[in-house]
Amino acid sequence: MKILLTATGTEWDSKIDPRFGRTEFFFIYDEETEKVETYDNRAIANEAHGAGPRTAQKMTEYGVNVLITGNGPGGNAASVITQTGIKVIAGAGNMTVKEAYDAYKRGELKEF
Amino acid sequence: MKEIVIISGKGGTGKTSVTASLAYLANKDVIVADCDVDAADMHLLMKPINDRKEDFFSGVLPTIDQNKCIKCGKCASVCRWDAIPIIDNKYIVQPIDCEGCGYCARVCPADAISMNEQNVGDWIISDVKTNTKMVHARLGIGAENSGKLVAKVKNEAKVLAEKLNKDFIIVDGSPGIGCPVVSSLSGANLVVLVTEPSVAGIHDVKRVYELVKKFGIKAGCIINKADINTDKVQEIHQFLKAEDIQLISEIPYDENFTKAMTMGQTIVEFDPDGIGRILVNSWEKIKNIA
Amino acid sequence: MKITIASGKGGTGKTTLSTNLASLLAEQNAVVLADLDVEEPNSGLFISGKKIHAEDKFKMIPEWKKDECILCGNCQKVCNFNAIMKLDKMIMVFPELCHACYACSELCPTKSLTMKPKKMGELKHYKSGNLDFIESKLIIGEEQAVPLISQTIKYVEKNFPSSTTMLFDAPPGTSCPVIEATKDADLIILVTEPTPFGLHDLTLAVETMRELKKPHGVVINRFGIGDAKVEEYCAENDIPIIAKIPNSRKIAELYSIGKLLYKELPEVAVELEKVIGYIKKHQESA
Numbered sequence: 001m002k003i004l005l006t007a008t009g010t011e012w013d014s015k016i017d018p019r020f021g022r023t024e025f026f027f028i029y030d031e032e033t034e035k036v037e038t039y040d041n042r043a044i045a046n047e048a049h050g051a052g053p054r055t056a057q058k059m060t061e062y063g064v065n066v067l068i069t070g071n072g073p074g075g076n077a078a079s080v081i082t083q084t085g086i087k088v089i090a091g092a093g094n095m096t097v098k099e100a101y102d103a104y105k106r107g108e109l110k111e112f
Numbered sequence: 113m114k115e116i117v118i119i120s121g122k123g124g125t126g127k128t129s130v131t132a133s134l135a136y137l138a139n140k141d142v143i144v145a146d147c148d149v150d151a152a153d154m155h156l157l158m159k160p161i162n163d164r165k166e167d168f169f170s171g172v173l174p175t176i177d178q179n180k181c182i183k184c185g186k187c188a189s190v191c192r193w194d195a196i197p198i199i200d201n202k203y204i205v206q207p208i209d210c211e212g213c214g215y216c217a218r219v220c221p222a223d224a225i226s227m228n229e230q231n232v233g234d235w236i237i238s239d240v241k242t243n244t245k246m247v248h249a250r251l252g253i254g255a256e257n258s259g260k261l262v263a264k265v266k267n268e269a270k271v272l273a274e275k276l277n278k279d280f281i282i283v284d285g286s287p288g289i290g291c292p293v294v295s296s297l298s299g300a301n302l303v304v305l306v307t308e309p310s311v312a313g314i315h316d317v318k319r320v321y322e323l324v325k326k327f328g329i330k331a332g333c334i335i336n337k338a339d340i341n342t343d344k345v346q347e348i349h350q351f352l353k354a355e356d357i358q359l360i361s362e363i364p365y366d367e368n369f370t371k372a373m374t375m376g377q378t379i380v381e382f383d384p385d386g387i388g389r390i391l392v393n394s395w396e397k398i399k400n401i402a
Numbered sequence: 403m404k405i406t407i408a409s410g411k412g413g414t415g416k417t418t419l420s421t422n423l424a425s426l427l428a429e430q431n432a433v434v435l436a437d438l439d440v441e442e443p444n445s446g447l448f449i450s451g452k453k454i455h456a457e458d459k460f461k462m463i464p465e466w467k468k469d470e471c472i473l474c475g476n477c478q479k480v481c482n483f484n485a486i487m488k489l490d491k492m493i494m495v496f497p498e499l500c501h502a503c504y505a506c507s508e509l510c511p512t513k514s515l516t517m518k519p520k521k522m523g524e525l526k527h528y529k530s531g532n533l534d535f536i537e538s539k540l541i542i543g544e545e546q547a548v549p550l551i552s553q554t555i556k557y558v559e560k561n562f563p564s565s566t567t568m569l570f571d572a573p574p575g576t577s578c579p580v581i582e583a584t585k586d587a588d589l590i591i592l593v594t595e596p597t598p599f600g601l602h603d604l605t606l607a608v609e610t611m612r613e614l615k616k617p618h619g620v621v622i623n624r625f626g627i628g629d630a631k632v633e634e635y636c637a638e639n640d641i642p643i644i645a646k647i648p649n650s651r652k653i654a655e656l657y658s659i660g661k662l663l664y665k666e667l668p669e670v671a672v673e674l675e676k677v678i679g680y681i682k683k684h685q686e687s688a
Contacts, residue, residue, distance in 0.1 A: 018299050022263055045264065049499045050484020057487055071298060071327060075543065076496045083489055093301075122442060123574050124413010128599065150575035151410055151606065153599045172482065192503055208581065208614075213503030214482045253576050253610045287412050287574070288441040289542070310658035312417070312444040319442060322542055340651070341658040365654065370627040373597050 003029045003104070004064040004086075005097050010038040016100050018070025018093040021052030021077050027097050028062050037062070052077030060084055068092050068100050072112045088112040113273050114402040115266075117147075117300040119285035119293065119324075120307060121316030126336040127306040129369055130391070131284040132157040133378040137395045139242045142280040145269035146248035147262045147296045149233070154284050157378050158246050160238030168235050168249065170260050171212040172227040174205050180224035187216035187225060230255075235264050237272070245272055259295025262286060266299065280402070289320055297324060302402040303331045304360065309344030310337075318351065331357045332401055334394060338362035358401060361394040363387060403685050404568045406587040410603025410610075412574035414593045415623035415647070418657060419677070420571040421448040422664050426674050428533035432566050436536040436558050438583040439573040440523060440550045446537045447660045451530030459538065460519035461549045462502045466493040471514040477506035486515075498545050523550040525557060534562070547579040555586065567681070576610045584611070589684050590618040591644065591677065597628035601635060608641065619680055621673075624649040644680045645673040 006023035008015045017023040026039040041058065044051050056077045059067065067086050070093030072078075081088060090112040092100035103109050118134075120127040132154055135144045146154035176187070176196075181203060188196040188203060195209035196216060205216075217225040232255035240246045247269040249261050269281050283300070286292035297303065303324050307317040317333075324331050333352055338345055345362070352359050364387075372382030380388040407420045417439070424435035437445040464477070464486065475488040485499035486506050497520055507515040522544045528535040538554040540547065551573075558568055572583035584590055590611050594604040604620070611618040620636055625646035636643050647653075648669055656663055664671040 022267075022298070045260075045267065047260070047484060049259070050496060051259075051263075053487050053494070053496055053499075054484055057489065060489065071329070074294065074298065075326075076499070079496075080487065080489065080494060083492065083494065122413065122444075123411065150577050151412070151603045153411070153602060156598045156602060190504070190508070208585065211501050211503065212482060213501055213505060215480070215503050215505040218480055218505065218509070251577060253581075253606070253613055255577055289540075289545075294545075308658075310654075311447045311660040312657075315444065315447065316442045319542070337654065340654050344658055365651065367627060370597055370624075373599060374628050376598065 001031050001066055002062065002064045003031065003066045003068060003101065004059060004062060005029070005092070005100055006069040007097050012098040013096050016070055016092045016095050016097060020069050020071070020073040021055050023055065023069070026059065026062070028064060029101065050076065053080050056080035059086070068104055068109065113279060113281070114301040115281045115283065115299055116302045116304060116398060116402055117283040117285045117296055118304045118306060119296065119320055120287065120305065121289070121320035122313055123287050125306050125308045125313055126369065128153050128284055129373065129379060130306050130334060130336070131282060133380045133391045134395050134398065135282050136242055136378045136380050137392060138280060138282060140244045141278060142244060142282050143269045143273040143276070143278050144240060144244065144246040145265050145281055145283045146246065147265050147292070148284050148286050149249045149251045149261050149265065149292070150286070152248055152250060154246065155248060157373065157376060158240040158242070159376065160236070160240050160246055160248070162239045164237045165234045166236070167231045168233045168261055168264065169229045170232050170255070171230050172214060173207055173210060173212065173230050174214070174217050174225045174227050176203055176205060177224045177226065178202055180222050182222045184221060186219050186221060190215050190219055233261060235261065235268065237268060244278070247272065259292055262292045262295040266295070289323055293320065293323060297327055297329060300329050302398065303329050304398060305331055305333045305357070306336055307333065307348065308337045309335060309341040309348060311344070314344060314347060314351070321355065325355070330401065332360040332398065333357050334360050335362045337365040339364045360397050361390050363390050403589065403681070403688065404570065404587045405589045405591060405681060406570040406572050406584045407591045407593060408572040408580060408584055408607060409574055409593045410576060410605070410607035411594065411599055414595050414600060416574070416593045417444045417448070417571055418623065418663070419591070419593050419621055420569055421445050422662050422670065423674055423677055424533055424535070424569050425449065425662055426664055426671070427567060427678060428531055432532050433569065434534040434536065434558055434562050434566055435569045435571065436554055437538065437571045438551045438554060439571060440538050440540045440547050440554070441573065443537050443539050445535065445571055448662060449528065449530070449533070449535045451528035451533065451535055453526060454529050455527040457525050458521045459523040459525050459550055459553050461522045462517040463497045463500050463520040464495055464507045464515040465518040466495060467514050467516065468492070469514070470512040472512055474511060477510060477515060480505045480509050498543065501546070502549070525554060547573065548582045551579055551582045576606050580610065581614070584616060585614060587616060588688065589681065590616045592618055592620050593623055594620060594632055595624045595628065596622055596630070596632045600628070601632045604632060605635065608639070617684065619644040621677060622646045642680070645676040647673050
């Protein structure tokens with residue numbers, strides 16, 4: 001599975017970004033190849049409206065299966081994500097990327 | 113680091129006065145963010161100095177190069193807001209009517225219309241009297257208040273809070289239920305609803321709480337001017353109980369609030385043994401719930 | 403004549419003034435009061451009347467038909483508001499973000515986007531004697547106030563002769579919705595309170611009215627608290643202070659239960675008469 005976590009940095013010990021639409025970085029982990037990819041989403045700050053859908057659209061370019069985030073996507077982003085079939089996991093707000101991933105694997109985080 | 117956002121739905125309930133008081137009590141443990149960018153007032157109590165100001169850009173405005181214009185009128189014909197009238201035999205964009213959609217620029221056959229980013233305000237980082245920093249902003253007249261400037265203020269506050277290792281961000285939120293409020297709320301760990309026991313106050317806090325609920329954020333409530341109507345206070349209690357919102361405190365109607373504001377002080381500074389005491393307890397409670 | 407009641411700051415008493423003023427005026431003349439604070443309209447809490455009409459209000463949104471669509475993505479390209487997006491095999495529209503500029507629809511090479519009406523709010527029309535009261539409210543989730551404000555003003559213009567006194571209760575602040583609510587008014591009444599917050603926000607509101615070149619006067623509410631700086635500011639800037647509604651706990655109590663003030667409090671009636679006088683003076687000179 002390919003997992004995308006919304007993050008404030010590009011390392012395993014970076015904190016999770018609780019937001020989806022205006023998240024600073026994508027931290028993408030491919031469980032099969034064990035490779036990490038990151039994407040700098042900070043240019044999204046220039047968008048007045050529609051940050052959520054834009055970020056969701058960007059996410060679809062990475063072929064991810066699971067999204068792990070803090071608060072969960074807002075309404076508009078959520079409608080885009082529903083179309084993609086990506087599973088959304090929320091509740092990772094106060095964790096690091098590593099902690100969030102481990103919690104998800106242990107089944108401790110809730111589906112949004 | 114926890115984010116505490118204070119909103120009210122309705123204006124005039126005392127949201128900013130309460131926020132400033134909590135910021136005063138929190139002193140250097142917090143970064144303060146004034147997200148009420150349409151009518152920012154926190155600075156009147158926080159006394160910011162050493163402003164570091166940056167321009168804020170949002171939206172675009174078209175300009176017609178009269179030298180290139182062939183006066184075909186295509187721009188005016190596609191504009192849904194009649195924002196390009198003919199004045200003195202020239203097509204001139206009226207900024208106040210322009211919605212910024214860019215359609216005119218796309219259809220101009222002479223490539224005579226350029227879209228320019230608009231400087232609609234400033235965002236500012238200042239030192240405040242409570243030994244910490246405040247991020248605030250001012251939106252220009254007639255500017256569209258989207259979530260963008262609010263998001264900018266919050267983001268800068270977050271960056272600062274992380275850099276300076278602060279425990280909390282306290283946010284003076286936007287009024288209403290639209291985009292700026294949504295932007296004020298996203299990322300919050302705790303929402304504090306400041307309301308008053310009046311039909312209008314209750315009506316508006318319920319309406320804004322629907323948004324808070326949608327985001328699944330924990331909420332607490334401060335009832336200001338609590339003794340003007342005991343029946344309405346009961347109504348609020350019922351609402352809080354039904355929605356599992358914690359009652360943080362009740363503040364009686366007190367003219368000291370205004371006297372304090374007039375002196376440029378928070379109520380905690382002005383009346384430490386009276387209302388100030390209630391706010392001290394409120395802040396302790398808020399720190400625990402967040 | 404169109405009179406808009408506005409303020410920089412929320413909670414200064416716009417709705418208190420507009421509802422009491424409308425009711426008092428209606429004792430003698432035909433008045434229509436429209437609440438343009440469409441995100442949080444409150445005037446209806448103070449005015450009663452028989453509902454004589456209600457209508458849903460719509461804005462136009464593009465609707466996608468997949469049959470002829472070639473997924474070229476031009477729609478996303480021409481939208482300045484991120485309101486339409488090309489996903490893998492479909493086009494998705496975000497109605498709350500759409501400003502109805504029609505660009506995506508009109509520039510679509512296969513005519514796969516048709517503009518269709520979508521409900522964004524409700525307008526309700528009440529009547530009580532000489533007073534007609536119009537209240538418009540956005541449905542939850544709908545974020546743009548401007549289209550509903552604009553349509554409400556048009557409703558009033560269409561349904562009432564220009565000889566009617568039209569009062570518009572504007573939203574607070576100085577951004578787009580306020581501009582929409584004030585740009586076609588003949589006269590603006592700014593409500594403030596004599597405190598630092600009130601003064602600060604009043605200066606923003608005055609700046610706005612000057613930019614729009616609208617004649618304006620100030621009503622000071624909760625007069626007696628705070629300080630004299632608002633009065634000084636008005637004097638320095640040649641802004642007429644039309645009335646001063648006194649600060650009183652009794653007013654706060656009546657307000658809290660949704661009651662009008664002037665019948666029980668003669669001192670309020672006196673101040674309202676001054677506002678009426680100011681309006682009449684403008685009507686005559688117009």
